[in-house]
């Protein structure tokens with residue numbers, strides 16, 4: 001439905017338009033095929049990588065872009081394990097607020113309304129955005145603001161960053177029981193097979 005009436009919302013606005021609505025982060029057991037899919041279907045290009053170790057598990061995250069936004073898709077997978085405990089699923093969805101004050105006020109409202117916070121406010125190493133992550137029943141939802149890196153296709157060169165955040169993004173309110181539940185969910189999801197469609201993912205794109 002289209003309407004000329006402005007949205008009734010508490011934020012002053014969101015950064016959408018040409019760079020799109022934000023990004024989706026996906027965990028996957030098949031990162032090469034997933035990268036192949038977004039390249040084949042959406043002409044997605046590699047922006048950069050982040051290598052990170054969380055709870056002793058080494059992760060590699062691939063950031064892909066389809067326009068000037070630093071990334072529209074992030075694909076995270078576990079490195080160096082014979083069995084990959086991370087299934088293909090949406091890990092978080094990001095939307096970019098128009099102003100830093102929108103980010104701060106939304107953080108206050110999310111806390112006051114009793115939503116579960118996953119990660120506190122922090123700043124990422126690669127796109128330099130400020131963000132926080134609130135938990136929803138199916139995934140985390142991230143809000144970000146600030147002046148993120150904008151890609152110039154003529155000069156951009158992919159690099160690897162070490163660590164997800166420059167500062168902040170500390171886990172909030174996680175208990176051992178929460179973590180056990182998370183591992184139980186992941187273990188259960190491993191019993192479902194993951195199908196790929198070669199016509200869409202091509203031969204897959206291994207990491208550079």
Ligand SMILES: [Fe+2]
Nearest residue numbers: 023025094142
């Ligand atoms: Fe993100």
